Amino acid sequence: MSGNSWGRAGRLGYLAYCSAVFLFLTAPILVIVPLSFNVEPYFTFTEGMLSLDPQAYSLRWYRTVAEDPEWLRALANSLVIGFAATALATALGTLAALGLSNPAMPGRSLAMSLLISPMVTPVIISAAGMFFFYSDLGLAQTYPGLILAHTALGTPFVVITVTATLSGFDPNLTRAAASLGAGPVRTFRRVQLPLIAPGVISGALFAFATSFDEVVTVLFIGGLDQRTIPRQMWAGIREQISPAILAVATVLIAFALLLMVVVEWLRRRGSAKPA
Amino acid sequence: MRPAVLVLPLAAFILVTFVAPLLVMLGRSVHDPMVADALPETLGLLRSWDGKRVPPEAVFETMARELLKARREKSLGRIATRVNRVQAGLRSVLMKSVRRLRGAQPPDSWREAMIALDPKWGQTRTWHAIRRAGERFTLRHYLHALDMDQAPGGGIIRQPPDLRIYLPLLRRTLAVSLGITLLCLLLGYPIAYLIANAPPHRANLLLLLVLVPFWTSLLVRTTSWIVLLQTQGVINDLLAAVGLIADDQRISMIYNMTGTVVAMTHVLLPFMVLPLFSVMRTIPPLYMSAAASLGASFLQAFRRVYWPQTLPGVAAGSLLVFILAIGYYITPALVGGQSGQLISNMVAYHMQQSLNWGLAAALGGILLGGVFLLYLVFNRLVGVDRMRLG
Numbered sequence: 057m058s059g060n061s062w063g064r065a066g067r068l069g070y071l072a073y074c075s076a077v078f079l080f081l082t083a084p085i086l087v088i089v090p091l092s093f094n095v096e097p098y099f100t101f102t103e104g105m106l107s108l109d110p111q112a113y114s115l116r117w118y119r120t121v122a123e124d125p126e127w128l129r130a131l132a133n134s135l136v137i138g139f140a141a142t143a144l145a146t147a148l149g150t151l152a153a154l155g156l157s158n159p160a161m162p163g164r165s166l167a168m169s170l171l172i173s174p175m176v177t178p179v180i181i182s183a184a185g186m187f188f189f190y191s192d193l194g195l196a197q198t199y200p201g202l203i204l205a206h207t208a209l210g211t212p213f214v215v216i217t218v219t220a221t222l223s224g225f226d227p228n229l230t231r232a233a234a235s236l237g238a239g240p241v242r243t244f245r246r247v248q249l250p251l252i253a254p255g256v257i258s259g260a261l262f263a264f265a266t267s268f269d270e271v272v273t274v275l276f277i278g279g280l281d282q283r284t285i286p287r288q289m290w291a292g293i294r295e296q297i298s299p300a301i302l303a304v305a306t307v308l309i310a311f312a313l314l315l316m317v318v319v320e321w322l323r324r325r326g327s328a329k330p331a
Numbered sequence: 332m333r334p335a336v337l338v339l340p341l342a343a344f345i346l347v348t349f350v351a352p353l354l355v356m357l358g359r360s361v362h363d364p365m366v367a368d369a370l371p372e373t374l375g376l377l378r379s380w381d382g383k384r385v386p387p388e389a390v391f392e393t394m395a396r397e398l399l400k401a402r403r404e405k406s407l408g409r410i411a412t413r414v415n416r417v418q419a420g421l422r423s424v425l426m427k428s429v430r431r432l433r434g435a436q437p438p439d440s441w442r443e444a445m446i447a448l449d450p451k452w453g454q455t456r457t458w459h460a461i462r463r464a465g466e467r468f469t470l471r472h473y474l475h476a477l478d479m480d481q482a483p484g485g486g487i488i489r490q491p492p493d494l495r496i497y498l499p500l501l502r503r504t505l506a507v508s509l510g511i512t513l514l515c516l517l518l519g520y521p522i523a524y525l526i527a528n529a530p531p532h533r534a535n536l537l538l539l540l541v542l543v544p545f546w547t548s549l550l551v552r553t554t555s556w557i558v559l560l561q562t563q564g565v566i567n568d569l570l571a572a573v574g575l576i577a578d579d580q581r582i583s584m585i586y587n588m589t590g591t592v593v594a595m596t597h598v599l600l601p602f603m604v605l606p607l608f609s610v611m612r613t614i615p616p617l618y619m620s621a622a623a624s625l626g627a628s629f630l631q632a633f634r635r636v637y638w639p640q641t642l643p644g645v646a647a648g649s650l651l652v653f654i655l656a657i658g659y660y661i662t663p664a665l666v667g668g669q670s671g672q673l674i675s676n677m678v679a680y681h682m683q684q685s686l687n688w689g690l691a692a693a694l695g696g697i698l699l700g701g702v703f704l705l706y707l708v709f710n711r712l713v714g715v716d717r718m719r720l721g
Contacts, residue, residue, distance in 0.1 A: 084555030155337030178658020
């Protein structure tokens with residue numbers, strides 16, 4: 057903004073304040089990454105680390121995690137549940153978004169409110185309800201139960217990202233395809249899907265991130281066999297916090313950064329296309 | 332293809348996997364047939380009891396018979412627990428009496444025998460409690476969740492102030508959520524403004540800084556706050572090293588309310604910044620310059636020109652943060668200690684520890700109702716279809 061009416065001191069103070077907020081946003085991550093390489097089992101910077109002594113750093117905790125069957129099993133569980141839930145959520149969510157973006161859709165805002173509701177409902181309540189309901193159906197402590205739960209929690213993200221992409225979509229394109237003799241499936245595959253692909257992929261990544269980070273439904277309806285990475289971290293934080301958690305956390309941060317960069321890239325690609 | 336056909340699969344999926352569980356939970360909050368199914372005859376007789384004097388022999392005899400049967404069917408413990416929730420202390424009375432009556436010769440008078448075993452059998456309060464525990468449909472879980480109870484003779488009484496648990500916790504949850512919302516606004520508004528008015532490539536970079544925590548695992552961020560804030564943690568070490576605090580006077584910033592507020596503000600801040608940013612991005616900087624050129628000071632121009640235009644973003648961000656805050660569970664559970672617990676943690680406690688599922692469902696129902704109302708307001712003011720991510 058133009059600072060002429062504001063004064064230099066005010067502008068400097070404002071920038072300092074903003075820097076502090078950005079520091080607050082990123083500090084936890086800036087701290088955890090170096091500490092995960094600590095050779096000592098401490099959660100704070102040792103003198104060796106501060107003087108950048110290479111002896112003070114090690115991959116010890118990464119080895120601990122990589123050799124621990126419990127963490128490996130948790131990783132496998134997280135991937136299985138995450139992929140299955142993402143596939144289901146993406147398919148259902150994309151279809152629904154196509155319907156919702158059609159101006160002829162009756163009760164549009166009501167339907168939208170229903171489909172978004174898993175995102176705003178406190179997870180503890182969803183998880184408690186699912187515990188009762190899924191137990192009655194014999195789905196508690198099973199993989200299908202958790203996959204269904206994570207799908208329900210992930211679909212709102214797909215619906216939101218795909219409808220956002222479709223809001224810039226020219227409906228004449230589907231009509232043109234139809235008039236040229238394409239059936240609905242072919243129109244979708246050849247015309248709509250390529251255009252909404254960035255939104256679909258972003259939505260899928262959001263859904264995967266949701267499942268990959270979800271712990272409350274795992275606590276309530278998952279059994280010992282379904283322990284996921286967040287569940288394992290939860291146990292680690294509650295019981296005895298070991299520096300191995302910091303190694304896992306660092307890997308998850310790298311993973312999150314990767315997801316974020318892909319989604320941002322897709323989003324810009326999506327919005328960069330000519331209107 | 333008809334659009335409704337495309338929406339139907341997901342709508343059906345959400346109704347079955349998500350809405351049905353919520354309805355089952357709400358059902359649990361008012362419906363508990365356990366005691367009614369186990370003591371049908373006793374409860375039938377108690378229906379015609381006047382409630383003023385100790386019930387007649389027939390009631391005692393039927394009660395003893397049905398309790399012994401429940402013991403054989405291994406449901407006595409669950410019945411006793413439920414009666415105990417209506418009136419504390421009755422669990423041991425039931426368990427002890429059944430243990431003594433079992434195998435003994437049938438007495439001439441069950442009434443005298445049971446009163447001899449425990450004088451509580453001779454009190455009308457006990458029988459009122461059994462009658463109420465036997466209600467198939469009941470509002471008592473909701474009454475308990477609001478720190479109230481049914482008086483033995485009818486009518487509703489409030490718990491004495493020192494026994495009230497849930498109302499203070501609800502108040503605390505609302506106050507903390509409001510505080511966190513304000514904190515997020517105070518921290519988020521200036522940086523949203525900075526990003527919205529920065530040159531494009533710097534804006535992109537700054538936006539990534541907001542998005543990094545948004546994408547990072549919640550458990551990772553919670554772990555980081557433990558590492559940063561604990562008494563042997565990074566911040567305390569730093570303060571001690573530069574001499575701001577003595578080594579034996581380290582500040583406890585975690586496992587209490589401070590920990591909950593700091594970590595939750597961190598988690599929810601992106602939800603404030605992103606809606607603010609998307610509104611501010613559409614406000615041309617020209618307006619502020621115009622106000623300045625007309626002689627307005629910065630504060631005047633901000634208050635009269637800029638702020639009113641950002642109100643939709645302020646409303647969207649604040650409502651979103653508030654809705655997410657009042658139902659928050661993970662962060663308070665991990666870093667809140669005793670004093671930093673919120674209403675969700677109480678739901679989890681009754682689900683997992685006390686196993687009082689009716690009460691957990693009632694607390695969940697109250698929280699769900701609150702969130703539902705806020706969601707309606709959000710929908711009205713902002714519109715869910717205008718929600719954007721990232």
